[in-house]
Amino acid sequence: MINAATESYRRWVENTKGRKVRKINYNRLSKEDLINLGITNICKHDDEIGWLIFGYFKGQEIYHIDIKLIQSHKYKNGNARDYYGIIYKGKILSLASILYAWFIGPIEPGYVVDHIDNNNRNNDLSNLQLLTRGQNVKKESTYR
DSSP states (O other): OHHHHHHHHHHHHHHHTTSOOEEOOOSSBOHHHHHHHTEEEEEEOSSSSOEEEEEEETTTEEEEEOEEEEEEEEOTTSOEEEEEEEEETTEEEEHHHHHIIIIIOOBOTTEEEEETTSOTTOOOGGGEEEEEHHHHHHHHHHHO
8 A cells, every 4th residue: 555655645746846835834733624634544653753644635545645854943053953744735744743633632822742852753642742832942942
C-alpha cells in the first residue's frame, strides 16, 4: 500500500509545483478540521518519526502523506529549531499540532502545542502539552 501511496504523493507534488505553500494559522484546530482538510487516519509506526498519516487526493485515493523535517527559524547564535510536519494541500502543519488535535483534543485560540522535553522531534503523546503563546515564548527564551 505504501508504494502506491508514495506514487500518489509524488504525482501530487508534481501537480502542486510552483504554488505558494503557507503555514496554517488556525484560531482553533480540531480533529474535525483535520478530517475536513482531507486527513483520514493517523497511526503509530516503528520508524524514526514514529507516525504515519493518511489522506485523500482528489477525493479518491487514500495515500501516505510524507512527514518532513521543517526548519522553523535560526537563532542569532546559529542554532536552528526544526520540527516534523507535513506540507498538504499547499499548507504546512506541524506533526505535534496534528497529533494533539487528533488524539488529545482541540487547540483553542491563543494556545500552541509545546514539547515538554524541548525536543521538537519527540512527538510522543505524553510529551505534548498546550501553552499560551506567552508561556511558550518564555519557555523558549530559557531554552536558547
